Amino acid sequence: MELEERPNKAVKRDPKGVRLNILRVSSKEFAEYGLSGARVNEIAALTKTSKRMIYYYFGDKNGLYRACLEAAYSHVRAGEEKLDLAGLAPDKALAKLVGFTFDHHRKNPDFIRLVMIENIHKAAYLKSSDIIRKVNSAAIKNLTGIITRGQDAGLFRDELDPVELHWQISALSFFNVSNKPTFSALFNSELYSKEGQRTLRDHAVEMILLYVSHKKGTLL
Amino acid sequence: MELEERPNKAVKRDPKGVRLNILRVSSKEFAEYGLSGARVNEIAALTKTSKRMIYYYFGDKNGLYRACLEAAYSHVRAGEEKLDLAGLAPDKALAKLVGFTFDHHRKNPDFIRLVMIENIHKAAYLKSSDIIRKVNSAAIKNLTGIITRGQDAGLFRDELDPVELHWQISALSFFNVSNKPTFSALFNSELYSKEGQRTLRDHAVEMILLYVSHKKGTLL
DNA sequence: ATAACTTTGTACTAGACGGTTAATAATTAA
DNA sequence: TTAATTATTAACCGTCTAGTACAAAGTTAT
Numbered sequence: 001m002e003l004e005e006r007p008n009k010a011v012k013r014d015p016k017g018v019r020l021n022i023l024r025v026s027s028k029e030f031a032e033y034g035l036s037g038a039r040v041n042e043i044a045a046l047t048k049t050s051k052r053m054i055y056y057y058f059g060d061k062n063g064l065y066r067a068c069l070e071a072a073y074s075h076v077r078a079g080e081e082k083l084d085l086a087g088l089a090p091d092k093a094l095a096k097l098v099g100f101t102f103d104h105h106r107k108n109p110d111f112i113r114l115v116m117i118e119n120i121h122k123a124a125y126l127k128s129s130d131i132i133r134k135v136n137s138a139a140i141k142n143l144t145g146i147i148t149r150g151q152d153a154g155l156f157r158d159e160l161d162p163v164e165l166h167w168q169i170s171a172l173s174f175f176n177v178s179n180k181p182t183f184s185a186l187f188n189s190e191l192y193s194k195e196g197q198r199t200l201r202d203h204a205v206e207m208i209l210l211y212v213s214h215k216k217g218t219l220l
Numbered sequence: 221m222e223l224e225e226r227p228n229k230a231v232k233r234d235p236k237g238v239r240l241n242i243l244r245v246s247s248k249e250f251a252e253y254g255l256s257g258a259r260v261n262e263i264a265a266l267t268k269t270s271k272r273m274i275y276y277y278f279g280d281k282n283g284l285y286r287a288c289l290e291a292a293y294s295h296v297r298a299g300e301e302k303l304d305l306a307g308l309a310p311d312k313a314l315a316k317l318v319g320f321t322f323d324h325h326r327k328n329p330d331f332i333r334l335v336m337i338e339n340i341h342k343a344a345y346l347k348s349s350d351i352i353r354k355v356n357s358a359a360i361k362n363l364t365g366i367i368t369r370g371q372d373a374g375l376f377r378d379e380l381d382p383v384e385l386h387w388q389i390s391a392l393s394f395f396n397v398s399n400k401p402t403f404s405a406l407f408n409s410e411l412y413s414k415e416g417q418r419t420l421r422d423h424a425v426e427m428i429l430l431y432v433s434h435k436k437g438t439l440l
Numbered sequence: 441a442t443a444a445c446t447t448t449g450t451a452c453t454a455g456a457c458g459g460t461t462a463a464t465a466a467t468t469a470a
Numbered sequence: 471t472t473a474a475t476t477a478t479t480a481a482c483c484g485t486c487t488a489g490t491a492c493a494a495a496g497t498t499a500t
Contacts, residue, residue, distance in 0.1 A: 015446065034340055036257040040488060050448065051489085061488065115402055116336055120254055123401035136406045163409040164420065168392070168427070174399065175391035181343035182335055183390075186356045189383040200384065203431070207388070210430045211423070235476065260458060270478065271459085281458065 018049050019057050026054075027068040031110040034117050035065050066125045069118060070132060072111045077135040079104060085142065090150035091209060097146070098169050098208050102201045105173040112177040140166060147212075156212045168211070172204040238269050239277050246274075247288040251330040254337050255285050286345045289338060290352060292331045297355040299324060305362065310370035311429060317366070318389050318428050322421045325393040332397040360386060367432075376432045388431070392424040 025046045029038040040061055044051035058064040083100055085093040105112055118126055126132055143162040150156035180192060190196040245266045249258040260281055264271035278284040303320055305313040325332055338346055346352055363382040370376035400412060410416040 018447085034254055034256060036254060039486090041486090050450095052449075053447070055489070056446080113340065115399070116340060119399055119401045120333065120336060120340070121401075123405040126402055127405045133406060140407065163407050164411060164423070166407075167395075167403065167411060167420070168423070170399070170403075171391050171395035172388070175387075175395050178398065179335070179339055179390070179394065181339045181341075182346055183387065185343040185347045186353060187360065187383050187386075191384060191387060200387070203384070203388070206434070207427050207431045210434055211427045214426070214430055238477085259456085261456090270480095272479075273477070275459070276476080 018053060022047050022049065022054055022057065022064070023067060023071050026064050027072060027110060027114065030065055030068050030117065031113040035061075035121065040064075062125070066129065069114060069125055070129055072114050073132045073135045076104075076108065076111055077138065080139060080142075083142075085146065090146050090153055091155050091213070093146050094150070094212065095205050095209055097142070098173075098205045099201060101169050102173040102176065102204055105177050106197070109177055112174060115174075116178050150212065157215050160212060165208075165212070169204075169208060172207065176200060238273060242267050242269065242274055242277065242284070243287060243291050246284050247292060247330060247334070250285055250288050250337065251333040255281075255341060260284075282345070286349065289334055289345055290349060292334050293352045293355045296324070296328065296331055297358065300359065300362075305366065310366050310373055311375050311433070313366050314370070314432065315425050315429055317362070318393075318425045319421060321389050322393040322396065322424055325397050326417070329397055332394060335394075336398050370432065377435050380432060385428075385432070389424075389428060392427065396420060 022043070026038070026043045029043050029046070032038070038061075040051060040054065043064075044054055047054070054064060058067055080100075083097065085097060088096060140162050143165055147156060147160050147162055147165065151158065151160070176197075183189075184192050191200060242263070246258070246263045249263050249266070252258070258281075260271060260274065263284075264274055267274070274284060278287055300320075303317065305317060308316060338344075360382050363385055367376060367380050367382055367385065371378065371380070396417075403409075404412050411420060
């Protein structure tokens with residue numbers, strides 16, 4: 001479970017460590033420059049090992065990129081697993097989940113950037129990865145539980161689709177990170193100050209809660 | 221105003237046409253492969269003219285990319301200008317604006333992809349473009365008007381920030397297009413069917429409307 | 441002991457890439 | 471008429487890039 005980068009000096013050879021080191025460095029590079037923008041030579045120079053070892057472990061540049069993607073998704077999953085929502089009332093649980101997602105994305109810009117890059121590539125690599133599909137089904141199951149509990153308690157509206165709800169939460173959380181550069185370049189706003197981000201998060205939670213709580217005919 | 225691509229055979233030389241043709245082709249290529257992924261040779265091969273002329277008009281690859289970005293933003297603005305919202309009640313106007321934005325983004329995936337790419341590059345090119353900043357201030361002015369009218373009519377809550385509202389509308393509309401590949405690769409859902417997209421749009425409108433209409437203490 | 445696995449490091453290649461040159465000339469605005 | 475602008479074409483250049491070759495050897499599991 002521990003993913004620390006420790007040289008483990010007792011062991012002279014450290015395959016896992018080397019692999020991990022390469023993965024760390026290349027994830028940063030891919031996130032920074034994109035798939036075609038990242039340079040294998042540069043990645044190699046930043047690792048503790050050599051270019052030769054990159055090809056030894058990952059075959060080629062695409063293989064390395066794929067490995068980075070998978071590692072990133074797994075890491076995110078590990079984070080989400082720590083959330084304990086079962087003990088909370090459904091509306092509180094949902095509020096916590098939205099807030100958590102918003103914060104989590106904000107704290108992991110490299111992951112967001114990898115997903116952006118993958119989208120630019122039309123998800124070509126993700127499509128062929130079984131590992132990653134599993135990761136996300138957990139998130140949906142989580143949401144399904146909350147929705148059911150909320151509906152049983154008469155708190156939530158009837159027609160709620162967990163995948164759609166996940167989409168809505170993701171949209172507000174993802175966009176915040178992915179489009180920060182263009183958005184803050186275009187509007188010299190306070191949205192990306194500490195205060196602004198807190199407001200944005202609170203309002204994201206509010207939007208989702210209002211949406212799931214809204215019963216037909218109440219408004220509009 | 222007319223941006224059609226007409227050879228204009230009466231005129232033997234057609235600078236505007238050549239420029240436009242290069243712009244069209246390269247926008248598609250940049251949207252498809254990214255800034256470093258797109259190939260100048262390939263772009264040249266797809267134009268009616270030669271590589272030499274690309275450098276003649278745009279200096280270098282980055283200059284060409286910058287020109288594509290500016291053209292894309294201008295084109296989007298032209299579309300938004302056609303909307304006439306002043307005659308509508310503020311809530312109807314906002315609903316129409318959200319629906320329009322959602323549809324507009326969906327119909328212009330190449331524009332979205334260019335913005336994604338620009339975000340990957342931390343908005344480096346956008347920052348140095350005065351043209352583009354102007355385009356977006358119009359959108360904010362539009363929203364400011366709607367908000368004020370809505371508040372005066374007692375329909376909208378008091379604390380509304382036009383830039384934040386624009387952010388929220390953009391998030392739901394942009395994410396729908398930008399993350400379609402990964403999202404539909406991960407969840408084999410109906411969200412991207414014709415029906416699903418209609419639902420998603422309707423719910424986006426609903427979310428925004430609920431949010432702006434929500435008065436403190438009413439819920440939550 | 442043996443075989444499989446892991447590591448190092450440099451030098452190299454074959455091709456792709458962005459960008460230029462050169463020579464040339466037709467068209468157009470003044 | 472003159473001068474600036476707009477065009478054509480293909481070869482070419484230097485650099486960068488992903489990936490390999492090669493040669494050698496230490497480490498570990500069985």
